[in-house]
């Protein structure tokens with residue numbers, strides 16, 4: 305599962321889902337790309353495996369493509385780590401040296417970038433809530449978002465993405481409303497994103 309989800313920022317209760325999964329002998333895998341490890345740590349919330357697209361906030365500069373699988377440090381995780389390592393060996397999913405360098409360099413500024421992304425997203429969301437042409441704004445940092453309380457419990461910030469839509473019938477429907485001063489960015493994770 306993925307929380308918050310792309311693109312609608314649906315927030316899912318990780319501890320509750322971990323309990324359901326474990327009661328049935330299943331593993332819980334969380335895609336933590338949108339939250340990043342800075343805002344949410346699913347292993348500490350009960351997940352067994354965390355995956356990230358490091359292409360996005362972790363890399364942070366739109367100059368690298370990659371992914372990461374993160375496991376815990378107990379015995380069960382050691383078994384999983386062996387299986388993941390075999391897949392990596394067999395399939396060849398190994399980062400090239402320059403990609404690995406760019407990813408670890410991006411990681412060093414993840415915290416400061418996420419702080420700014422979150423405050424920008426909150427400001428954009430609040431601006432759009434009052435916009436007469438906007439139908440809905442789905443940012444968990446807004447108190448009336450259905451996932452607001454849950455996000456407050458399991459995240460240390462509400463994320464950097466504030467989806468919104470024009471009302472039905474609007475000629476601009478299908479395009480994201482953009483507040484004044486925000487440039488159009490080709491990605492949702494770059495330092496250049498609003």
Ligand SMILES: Cc1ncc(COP(=O)(O)O)c(C=O)c1O
Nearest residue numbers: 306310335337338357358359370
């Ligand atoms: C939540 C999430 N996970 C994974 C991916 C895949 O990312 P990548 O472009 O690195 O393959 C995406 C891409 O948009 C995503 O939004």
